[in-house]
Amino acid sequence: MGSILCEHCTGACCRYVAVPIDKPRTARDYDDIRWYVMHESILVFVEEGDWYIQFGSKCENLGPDSLCMVYEKRPEICREYEPEGCDYSVGCHGHDLYFTHASQVEKYYEERTGKRLGAPKAPRKRPKKKPVRVGVTGEKARA
Numbered sequence: 001m002g003s004i005l006c007e008h009c010t011g012a013c014c015r016y017v018a019v020p021i022d023k024p025r026t027a028r029d030y031d032d033i034r035w036y037v038m039h040e041s042i043l044v045f046v047e048e049g050d051w052y053i054q055f056g057s058k059c060e061n062l063g064p065d066s067l068c069m070v071y072e073k074r075p076e077i078c079r080e081y082e083p084e085g086c087d088y089s090v091g092c093h094g095h096d097l098y099f100t101h102a103s104q105v106e107k108y109y110e111e112r113t114g115k116r117l118g119a120p121k122a123p124r125k126r127p128k129k130k131p132v133r134v135g136v137t138g139e140k141a142r143a
């Protein structure tokens with residue numbers, strides 16, 4: 001922070017934590033992402049080919065004036081963040097992909113694979129038991 005642009009912003013970049021995740025490859029991976037975004041304040045986005053999960057949560061150091069209260073000793077990641085291309089200047093338009101709802105993940109997966117996520121599975125057949133004959137003495141005989 002610290003630029004003129006930041007003076008007009010309410011600290012958009014200080015209101016979440018984003019962590020890289022593995023690029024989804026299997027139906028289960030996509031289903032997990034679908035589950036992530038079913039939760040409040042959780043979204044998944046892709047930037048320059050890398051996948052991230054984002055947890056919406058305000059930093060405790062963001063002051064009521066939307067300025068950093070620990071500016072001189074703010075973490076390295078905050079120092080590296082530049083207003084150019086930031087959340088305030090480009091927002092989610094800077095992302096390649098942006099998922100905030102399960103339906104978006106389902107649609108994306110279906111478009112890519114032609115398959116549906118979350119479709120109920122057919123019930124598993126129970127294996128038939130082999131009949132056991134019992135002899136007159138009560139001992140089990142071979143079927």
Ligand code: SF4
Nearest residue numbers: 006009012013086088
């Ligand atoms: S989102 Fe951009 S403009 Fe807003 S505080 Fe962060 S760097 Fe500054």
Ligand code: SF4
Nearest residue numbers: 014059061062068078
């Ligand atoms: S430490 Fe300061 S700059 Fe970093 S996220 Fe918190 S309020 Fe923002």
